[in-house]
Amino acid sequence: MLSICILETDILRPELIGQYSGYGRMFERLFARQPVPARFSVFNVVRGEYPPDGQVFDAYLVTGSKADSFGSDAWIETLRGFLLRRYEEGARLLGVCFGHQLLALLLGGRCGRAAKGWGVGVHRYRLEQTLPWMTPSAEGFGMLVSHQDQVTVLPEGAQLLASSEFCPVAAYRIGEQVLCFQGHPEFVEGYARGLLDLRREAYGEPLYQKAISTLNEGHDGALIAQWMLQFVQATQSQ
Structure with a gap:
C-alpha cells in the first residue's frame, strides 16, 4: 500500500470549509475511490504542520492554494526548503495548481500571471505524450480549474505532458520523480460552483456565466488521480 503525504497549502473560505473541510480531505476522498490502495497523512503547512523527522512517504503531494507560488510568505519559504530537501533525497513529488507552479519554480522554471486572465470552470487539454502508467489511456482530458497563474517556462529536463491554447503547460513530469498538473482533480462540481459564486464580481459576469455553463x-x-497513484506505484523501485 502506498503512503502519501499531503501538504495542504491553504485554508478554505469560511463559506466552504464546513462542507468540504480542506484540500487534503478532498484528495483523500478522491484517492480512496482509485484502484491503487494507499494511505494518507495530511499536514497543513500554512499552519506550520510537517511530518516528524525521519518519517518517510512514497510520495509528497502539494495542493492548490489561493497564495501565489512566487510569494515570499514565511510558510512558502519554509515549504520550498522542505520540498528541495525531499527532491534532493530522491523523493517523488506531486503538484496540483499552486503545487504545480511551486515545484516548477523550485526546480528552475518560471511562472507568472496568465496573459489571458483567470482560468475557471472545466478546461480541456490535449496529451502531448503517453506513458505506461497512463491507463486507462486517453487522447486528452478535462479538469476543473481555478487559477490566474501559470507555468511559463519548464525546468530543465522536464517533459511536457499536456497543454491547451489557454494553458500551454498544463502538466509535466521530471523523470520518474516529479508529476504535476495545473488543474484540480480533487475538485467536485459543487465546490467549483461555490468558488465561482464567491468570486463572481472579481471574475466579471461574462466569464462567470461561461464557467458555470461548463460544470x-x-x-x-x-x-488523473488514478494516473498520479500509478505514477508513484510504477516508480517505487526506480
Whole structure:
C-alpha cells in the first residue's frame, strides 16, 4: 500500500470549509475511490504542520492554494526548503495548481500571471505524450480549474505532458520523480460552483456565466488521480 503525504497549502473560505473541510480531505476522498490502495497523512503547512523527522512517504503531494507560488510568505519559504530537501533525497513529488507552479519554480522554471486572465470552470487539454502508467489511456482530458497563474517556462529536463491554447503547460513530469498538473482533480462540481459564486464580481459576469455553463460537461479528475497513484506505484523501485 502506498503512503502519501499531503501538504495542504491553504485554508478554505469560511463559506466552504464546513462542507468540504480542506484540500487534503478532498484528495483523500478522491484517492480512496482509485484502484491503487494507499494511505494518507495530511499536514497543513500554512499552519506550520510537517511530518516528524525521519518519517518517510512514497510520495509528497502539494495542493492548490489561493497564495501565489512566487510569494515570499514565511510558510512558502519554509515549504520550498522542505520540498528541495525531499527532491534532493530522491523523493517523488506531486503538484496540483499552486503545487504545480511551486515545484516548477523550485526546480528552475518560471511562472507568472496568465496573459489571458483567470482560468475557471472545466478546461480541456490535449496529451502531448503517453506513458505506461497512463491507463486507462486517453487522447486528452478535462479538469476543473481555478487559477490566474501559470507555468511559463519548464525546468530543465522536464517533459511536457499536456497543454491547451489557454494553458500551454498544463502538466509535466521530471523523470520518474516529479508529476504535476495545473488543474484540480480533487475538485467536485459543487465546490467549483461555490468558488465561482464567491468570486463572481472579481471574475466579471461574462466569464462567470461561461464557467458555470461548463460544470455540467463532466471532467476527468478521477482519471488523473488514478494516473498520479500509478505514477508513484510504477516508480517505487526506480
